[in-house]
Amino acid sequence: GISLIADNRQGLAGCVEHLITVHGLKRIGYVSGPKNNRDAEERFAGYRDILAKHGIPFREEYVAQGDYSEHVDESVEALLDRVPDLEAIVSANDEMTISIYRVLNRRGLKVGRDIAVTGFDDMLMARYMDPPLTTARQDYDAFSHAAVESALKMLRGEKVESRRLKVPFIRRCSCGCDMSDVPLETPMSPGQEEMLKKIQRNREYQLNSWIGSLLNREMLLEVDDPKRFFTSIGSFMAYLDTPASYLCLFEHPLRVKRGTIPVFPEKIFVCMRQKGQEYEGYDWDEAPVLYRDNTAIEAPFGAMESGMTFLLFDEEYQYGVLNAMIEPDKIDFCYMLSLDIGTSLRYMDLWTQQKRYRAELQALARTDALTGLNNRAGVIHAREKMIGRRSRRAGVMLADLDHLKQINDQFGHQAGDIALKASADILREAIGENENQIIGRFGGDEFISYCVDVSEEKLKEQIEQIGVLCDRFNETSDLPYYVEISAGFVMGRVRKMEDWEKLVERADAQLYEDKKERREFVVRFVDS
Structure with missing residues (x-):
């Protein structure tokens, strides 16, 4: 059949060529597209072509497996752990650069200054990212024009062949270029601005939903190990760039009847503390204790700071509170997160009871009732x-x-x-x-x-x-x-x-x- 496709190999090669010839970079990592995807394979070939052209050895450890989505944080983290001195990261599309920016920000690395980043596609948000994204543009207007032109030729009975359209290199600041002397790109129209806001809101909703589901999964996998359970919550609070958070739990869940005010216990256990990218979970027997008359608790990360407090409950059982220093726009999300934590705490409580009952039954089944010895x-x-x-x-x-x-x-x-x-x-x-x-x-x-x-x-x-x-x-x-x-x-x-x-x-x-x-x-x- 006849097709119109982007010259993926040429477009990606242009980004790598720029990093090497203009900025003199050699340690260039790559976040690939999904496996068995034609576009992804062609773009990967473009990356390898330019490395070979300049005599730079290709290294498997410089490559991270991606999926064209903005949820490749784990792959990017692993790449930076393997090669902490990377000078640049080339992404197979723009969508994954959102994840790359996020990971680099968590690590305190400034895009365009400490490490270069390039994308592919030139999506609408690319020019408004911080810093604006250097990328390769898929010109959809040119695609549309070429498609109509080919259709008209076919109607006239003229010969039409498949074509590869050039993908121009778009230079912005994320590669390290100084764009202060370059005129600003055409500003968005009101319609584009509104569309961008909707995209951002939808992206934030999708990301939050993904984080909530992933946290649920991590907590449920760790119900048999309280320390790992609490640590998983700390890791997600750090992932959300929360300045500080504390998970404070009662020694035993409070059963609160509807319409009554619970009596706050004399002490609560600080089972997780997080500050910035540092976090720590504790087993019950090692968790710091906060007494009712204390206003602060000394911690490895400093004194306990005040923030928004969210009750952790499931139906009529109250387990404690999550205290988090957050911006107002994250209150709704943290509230939903606290509901997930409360449900998981209830599940852990039931799991612990079941485990204890099972152990007791096993002991009874294996013990001689008369002598107390093994049967x-x-x-x-x-x-x-x-x-x-x-x-x-x-x-x-x-x-x-x-x-x-x-x-x-x-x-x-x-x-x-x-x-x-x-x-x-x-x-x-x-x-x-x-x-x-x-x-x-x-x-x-x-x-x-x-x-x-x-x-x-x-x-x-x-x-x-x-x-x-x-x-x-x-x-x-x-x-x-x-x-x-x-x-x-x-x-x-x-x-x-x-x-x-x-x-x-x-x-x-x-x-x-x-x-x-x-x-x-x-x-x-x-x-x-």
Whole structure:
């Protein structure tokens, strides 16, 4: 088909040529357009052409991936982090220069003085940016004229071919040129001025919506880590160029009934502080505390300053306040932001409760109700965590309360429970629990201990200690029966689950041997 397109390669090359030949710049970064886009590929080729023409090596780290939108701050930040001494940034279109200006401003770099910037398109706002943007102009009047001319030729039956229209270089101040001796460009008409205002308002609304959505996403991703959650809020307040802000939260959310005035708590926690581009979030246990009678709080960034205060709430729950030093035109946006923060705080509160309940349920599911030791599920779960490590020398100890059936039959099951609890206490004291050794009740009268990186001598000492503790218990006990424990252990290498099971079988055989030495009757005989 027949097409009319801009000479993207020539237009972008003109910008790079100017930076090199007029300003003598060599460290020139590039923010590209989207991948697999024809215009973007042609403009990128223009950038590389001029570098090669002047013998300047092309460097991958000098290139940032863009998307033709004004929301490429992250890519620009990464580019400047990689190459902090860039002399210029060439953008594949004008829209992305809005983001470039914003990032450079946050870093305290003056466009046109500290670093040169050029664009492509010459959009309406380009000449009114601060400083005015040096760019390459797509002349839409010329495109329209050429399109009509081609259409008329086709109607007359004349031959029409595809054309590439030249993209002239437009010199302004963002490249570093002094334009004080150049006549001002044609001022805007009232209609253009009104259109520009609408574009700016729409752009600001889109940017704020994007920031709000992104902050929501960041907060929700960090609900499990309060410090990172609060830090994400600080980073966004810095991104908005807020002079200073503070996130002050109550220790517990206040439930405020409709129509009532809440009682302000005695203290609040300053969970985030931000000043300029510095910000810091805190865990609850390290957050500075502000008491009701204080008017200021000393901070790493100086004394706490006053500003606009926004309540942080969700339905009937109030969580605290966001205090921010902002211009009047940002009040509405910060109010919307405070609503998002309040909702996220509610979500974090519910998440924390759910996490606590889940942990409690897991603990109940893995704990033997009678003895307080791990149950079968608990020891197997802990054993699996041990298996996650590299192959290690491991041990398994099996222990058994002697004559539990005799105790139950002669003295009742309540007596049996007492004996089991006493046995658990003895094993707990003799063996202990740490990251290398666990103990649990495996079922009935049987107890088990798994260990890694514990010596054979240590296990022998533990079995001896079990006997000592049983004797001590029986000497001081007034129970009508003995509490005695048989035990056996084995050692071996463990690489997978099956290896544990083999050790358990061998330990059971050792336990059987030890049981041969137990007393025949569990009932105490008292001399008359």
